[in-house]
Each structure stands twice: as C-alpha cells, then as structure tokens.
Amino acid sequence: MATFKIYSDRAGEYRWTLRSANGKTVADSAEGYTSRQGARDGVAFVKANAATANVEEV
Numbered sequence: 395m396a397t398f399k400i401y402s403d404r405a406g407e408y409r410w411t412l413r414s415a416n417g418k419t420v421a422d423s424a425e426g427y428t429s430r431q432g433a434r435d436g437v438a439f440v441k442a443n444a445a446t447a448n449v450e451e452v
Contacts, residue, residue, distance in 0.1 A: 408433035
C-alpha cells in the first residue's frame, strides 16, 4: 500500500512524499509549505484529483 509522509525539511518548511509499498518515492511536493496544514491540503488535492487526471505525453 502506498503511503503519504508529511515532514519538516531543514529549512523548516513542510513537504510531503508518496511512497510505494517497497519504500520508493513515487511523488513529492514540488515546493515546501509554510505550515503542516498546507502540506496536508496538498496531499488532499493529490488524493482528490490524481485518479481522474489526464495524461499528457510530450
């Protein structure tokens, strides 16, 4: 099962990663958030939109 991890980086910003069952990172926040809630909101957005997102091949 994949798991989201929310953590504070060295700069004190909050970030998230999505890890597969084997521990490999499959997605992460592109930028830091000033609050833990901001990172949670980012996770919620991904969870709500990823399944129906279009794939654009370039």
